[in-house]
Amino acid sequence: MEKAREFLQLDKEAAQSVSRLTGSIRPPRVGFEFGFYNDFAVRGxxxxxxxxxxxxxxxxxxxxxxxxxxxxxxxxIANLVDEVGGSSVHILGTMKVSVDMSISFLGTAKLDDELEIRSKVLGQKGSYCGTIVLIRNKATGELIAEGRHSLFGNQSSKL
Incomplete structure (x- = not known):
């Protein structure tokens, strides 16, 4: 247990980063559309x-x-694959949830790199849908990641 506690201990730099986060993230409130996830993960x-x-x-x-x-x-990167892959399915008029993702990490993106993210629906069978998401460095064209994203949603009853 002590080794785990030691491993999870933050160094001074990390502790300062965490303390800066707590002041900038607002909790979700009724009538307020943005919460932690929007402020932190998908903004931009x-x-x-x-x-x-x-x-x-x-x-x-x-x-x-x-x-x-x-x-x-x-x-x-996994979050971007999930969000953009899910968006390409949602545009077809259906809301689905992620059931599987596989991501090949092929390169790295640095601070302030401009990325291009493209998602395409590969196919749909019943309630199951598959997408591919490509993340590239806009300036160099380098492929940063390729994600395969599977989603599932309820289809209407036949009764």
Whole structure:
């Protein structure tokens, strides 16, 4: 137990980062549309193009989503795959939930890199839908990540 406690202990720099977060994040309130998730994870995604089954977005890597090495954190990449992949399905008029994601991390994105994120619906069978999400560095064209995202939602009853 002591080793686990030691491992989870924050160094001075990390503790300062956490203390800056607590003042800037507002709790969700009735009638207030933004909460922690919107303020922290999805703020800054800009929609460039939307078509049935296709979404293209831009995103500049913010400091709040980088790891200790200054790279866009893998969890932030997974979140982008989930959000943008789910958006391309939602545009088809159905709300679904994520059931599976697989992500190939092929490169790194640094602080302030401009990313291009494209999602396309690969197919749909009944209530099951699959998407592909590509995340590229806009300036260099380097592929940062490729995500496959599966979603499922209730279909209407046949009764």
């Amino acid at each position: 995604i800009r929609i460039d193009r939307v078509e049935p089954g296709f979404v293209s977005c831009s995103f500049r890597v913010p400091a709040r989503l980088t790891d200790k090495s200054g790279n866009l954190a893998t969890g932030a």
